[in-house]
Amino acid sequence: MKHLLSSILVVLALVTAPTAWSASQETSQGSEQVETLSVNINTASVQILSEQLTGIGPAKAKAIVDHRQKHGKFASPDDLVTVKGIGASTLDKNRDRIKV
Template sequence: MKHLLSCLFFALALVTAPVSWSADENAVQATEQVERLSVNINTASEQQLSEQLKGIGPAKAKAIIEYRQAHGEFSSPDALMEVKGIGPSTLDKNRDLIKV
């Protein structure tokens, strides 16, 4: 009886292990994808800002960098609205992509 239970537990472990590994890999891949898609507005280059943020072209990206250089780092994504030409609509489109 003990041998039968041991075999059943072993078989169950073999069947469920790949599912667990797959879930862990998917979580890691999702985290990496979010990291690649997010933009740190305190360190991003003009090119990164204009390519990765919606509604931000080269001129607004340059304005973000100039504002950052003149006033220091942004304390939150909402502080981005202090940059001329960036309003609530632009911020809302990018809120999930912005990190500080």
């Protein structure tokens, strides 16, 4: 009887392990996606800004970095419109991805 019970427990462990591992893996992938979507406009490089933000190519990304170096850090995402070439429409497209 002990042998049968042990065998059942081993089989249960083997059957449920892949499901638990899969759920754990999905959770870590989900948090990675959140991280890649959030861009700190006070620290991001030209490359990151141009790759992660909609409507921001290398030239506008460089303008953001240049503005940040000349005027200091952005106090809020709304300050992005003070950068030449970036308007309210571009800000609105990216508002959920921008952090300071």
